Amino acid sequence: MAPAIVTTDLAKRYGRKQALAGLSLRVEAGEIFGFLGPNGAGKTTTIRLLLGLLRPSHGTARVLDRPIGPAGTATRAEVGYLPGELSLWRGFTGWHTLRFLEQLTQRPAVDRDALLDRFGLADADLRRPIRTYSDGMKQKLGVVQALQCRPRLAFLDEPTKGLDPLVQQAFYDTLAHARSQGMTIFFSSHILSEVERVCDRVAMLRDGAIVAAGTIDSVLASQRRRVRIVFRAPTDSSAFDRFGEVLSRSDTRVELLVARTEIPELVWQLSAAAVDDLTIEPLSLEDAFLEHYR
């Protein structure tokens, strides 16, 4: 099966500002792909390039095996999109908005009722103008409009913004259900815990370039471990400095960041020391993220 997204050296420049610098990535069909990065890293620019809303300054991309660009209507017929800064027509009701966007998509909203039910959007809510909606309700409506026509590929930019924890759970269930139907989801976020929870693979973006990519396990495996050593008595721990970066040190303890490949050698070295306690923590995605953006 052809990959859902392939980009090669994709770049976007706004005047002097390089928003995206040579992005090359591949998103397989049917996977949930986490796209991580702080604000301004280029996540939204990437999505808008892939949708054909922006023109690349350099490079190429294919979405659903077709080249990207303003003329890509066939591609966009099979794509759902939730913008990071969701704006809807304030005077329209929820029903009007969903039906209008369904008509524009030119595919029946086969999943609309199930999504409305899952997110607790009642008929009475949908009859009200959107100007009366809370931010959370608008975001729920945004998720529904993105997925209602069962797209092959959904771009979700910060989808849980404004959703309460219960609704977030409903959202994660929705993603699991979508994946079971074979939908590909391009999931942009800076909430690491949810990415770790729902995504198959991730890419981390910094200043418009990818700094880490792969399965979550492989990204974590490539990160350094946090090692805490507590000695029984005051010890000169400088001998361990060569294993990694010292985070903190006292007479009886030292905390280091150590590459995974160095761990066996470190443990061997410690066997000769008077160690009272040893903790080797796997890094969370959040730690990995912070390490890349510190």
Next chain:
Amino acid sequence: MTGSAGTVITLLRHAWSRHRIPLIPIALAIGLFEFLLTRLAPAPNEVNWISGLMATMPPEVRALIGNELAVTPGGFLAIGYAHPFFILLLATWVVRVSAAAVAGEVGLGTLDMLASRPAARWTLLVSGMKTVALGLAAIVGCGWAGTAIGLGLRSLDVPATGLLPVAAMAWLLFTAFGAVGLLISASRRDGGQAIGWTTAVIAASFVLDYLARLWTPIARLRPLSLFRYYEPQVILAIGVPTRAVLVLAGTLVAGLVAGLALLARRDL
């Protein structure tokens, strides 16, 4: 209906949802205005009296009202199709709809919701053009209906159908301004900017035509104004000048084509 035709219809309905509320009062106001003019117009036996009144007016006012044809009942009614009130209401519609079509959606942040769908960019502009044109047809049609009803109630020896070419040219003039407005809208990132620029273009065109009629040194510039090609009293007297139709239709097509080319190439 699917494909681009279906998209244009969907976008037309969308525009109708956004603009229908102001359309109704504008059309009714124009209809009432043209109807009132049939009550105020001089009867055939009052023409001499009106001619005398016109002669006392300063040239600035006479330039605004029109030529000597204005003293006839038909000429007086034609004034209603070039009156600043009439111009203002049609311009309001043109500016509102054309600015909203692209720049307004960008400014609201809603263009992403449209452009991320299988809607070709040209459908945004074409549906905007159709909304401008259909709305203008409704507004101008109401104006003509006001004239026709008035003439039905008060005989001025002027057939209402005689004013149809005037109404048609008013429609063509403002549809041409609509195309210019859509070109501006396609180039802007905010509805306010598009409103400002389109208003400025229409106002500048109106003022240029007015001043060029008054002030000989700039008379040569008058052809640069689209209002030069819309003279209701001349249309009523001698018919629709072919050159005027060509210039207005040419502006319409050129504005639309330029807008389409610009929109196809820009970042949204």
